[in-house]
Amino acid sequence: MVSKPHGGKLVRRIAAPKTRERILSEQKEYPKAEIDHGRAIDLENIAHGVYSPLKGFLTSDDFQSVLDHMRLSDDTPWTIPIVLDVEKPEFEEGDAILLYYDDLPIARMHVEEIYTYDKKEFAQKIFKTTDPNHPGVAKVYAMSEYLVGGEIELLNELPNPFAKYTLRPVETRVLFKERGWKTIVAFQTRNVPHMGHEYVQKAALTFVDGLFINPVLGKKKRGDYKDEVIIKAYEVLFKHYYPKDAATLATVRYEMRYAGPREAIHHAIMRKNFGATHFIVGRDHAGVGDYYGPYEAWDLFDEFPDLGITPMFIREAFYCRKCCGMVNAKICPHSEEFHVRISGTKLRKMIMSGEKPPEYMMRPEVYEVIRSFKNPFVE
Template sequence: MVSKPHGGKLVRRIVAPKTRERILSEQEEYPRVQIDHGRVIDLENIAHGVYSPLKGFLTRDDFESVLHDMRLSDDTPWTIPIVLDVEKPDFEEGDAVLLYHGDLPIARMHVEEIYTYDKREFAVKVFKTDDPAHPGVARVMEMGDYLIGGEIELLNELPNPFAKYTLRPVETRVLFKELGWKTIVAFQTRNAPHVGHEYVQKAALTFVDGLFINPVLGRKKKGDYKDEVIIKAYEALFKHYYPKDAATLATVRYEMRYAGPREAIHHAIMRKNMGATHFIVGRDHAGVGDYYGPYEAWDMFDNFPDLGITPMFIREAFYCKKCGGMVNAKICPHSEEFHVHISGTKLRKMIMAGEQPPEYMMRPEVYEVIRSFENPFVE
């Protein structure tokens, strides 16, 4: 049985065609608010239920509750503040405004609340640091001085170059039902796959009906793999190494926060809304730099017995020369001298130097896909 949506009901905040037509014909009558690409993606995820039970951007009570208690004000688990920031607003509480990205009207928002907030507190609570070198902290410090909360109605979406790979929660739930899967484990990734990823995914698949690989597409930090590279690499892996009736691939547009343990919970909630019953929590999940411990995200799940999706903690895989294959620390008795760890940084350096990684690190078919791109990495 696929999981129930977070909060009990899958949210859908998309304007009906006739209403959309009317709003757009009257758009000059609304105050305009410009929003950046990341907030547009948040809007889409609210509207399509990826962020259920949210119906809009957080009001003050929910924002404060998420910061301090990692729950919405009604006690529903929620760890990442989904907020809309503005400079000094030229509208009032109770107004309806149109949210624009450039010249494109994205959504109508009913402004329930306008409030101020402490940026440093926001950063420290969510990211455990106020270091401006942390990309999430830097993003918060650039935000406007006010937050506006209220429900949204989606009018338009940004062009999606990967639309054929993108599935919304209502679609993934239908897909899992058609495949006959009752238990589904989701895997979040922002990387092209190496053999360590494959080991973790297949270890999890052993215990459930189906594996759902769900790469994140969207703005990433320098050095991450480009979106198209990730998709093509996984297609090659699926073609040669995955059973067709037990694994599927679909993407989600999302802006990484790099909030470590808190974001791991958020990622699990997103996949719960898509219908997954289990979620693989990786080593240094959603981390960046040395801000979080390698398995700190695992401990975070202890705070949420009511999350409604089962975390799967599978230790980092490495190649053991003595065992002669991919193993992890729980099943390998041999000392470190026999271990070869798969480092994403090391793999990137090898690829950039035109050096093919050994097969126990990366499948040759995956390497060939990556090598086919002139520059596979975000600059």
């Protein structure tokens, strides 16, 4: 059975056409706040239920509860603060304001609370470090002094160059039902696929009805693959190597926090809202640098027996020269001398130098897609 939305009900916070028209006609009468691209994406995810049960940005009780207990104040599991920061606000609690991105009114917000917070506490509790070299910590330190909590109504969406592959939770739930899938495993990725990814995905698919590959599109760190490269690579992989009736591909716009274990839980909740019943938790899931242990995220799932989506812990795959195939440590009896690790960093270096990866590392069709781009990496 397709999973129930997190919190029990799929949130939809989109202004009705007549309401939208009226708000936009009166927009000069509203106080306004400018937001960045990441918060605009958060707004879309709130409005379309990707962040169910959130109906808006967190108020202080929920914010503190997430920091301290990894749960909302009503005890619903929630690990990443979805917050809106502003400079000294020119509006008050109780006001309705408009949120703008790049001169586009994105949403109306009903201001429930304006509050301050401790940035070091935020960083330490969410990222387990206060090191400003951590990209998530740096982002927190760059935030404004005040947070604003309250419910939102979406008025406009950002331009979407990948609309063809964008499905909202209400749509994926219909798709899964139409395909007769009762169990669905979701795979989150921000990379082009290599053979290790394919091994993990297909190993998981063995136990369920359908595979939902859900690449993250949006702002990434330097050296990550560009969005269009990821999409094209998966297109060619699906065309040649995936069963059409057992796998589907849809994207989600989301700004990575690189919060390791906490973000792994958040990613699972997002896929639960899309309708997935299972979620593949990777090695060093949502990690960066050496801030988290390789399987630390696996342990954190033990603290959430009420999460409502089943984590699938599939160990890192590698090529074994003795087995003549992709394996993992649980199923391969051979010593390290026969193992070839598939490192994303190593693959990037090979691609940058024009070297074609061996076929046990990456499908040749995927390599050709990457090579077709003048610069496939974020600069």
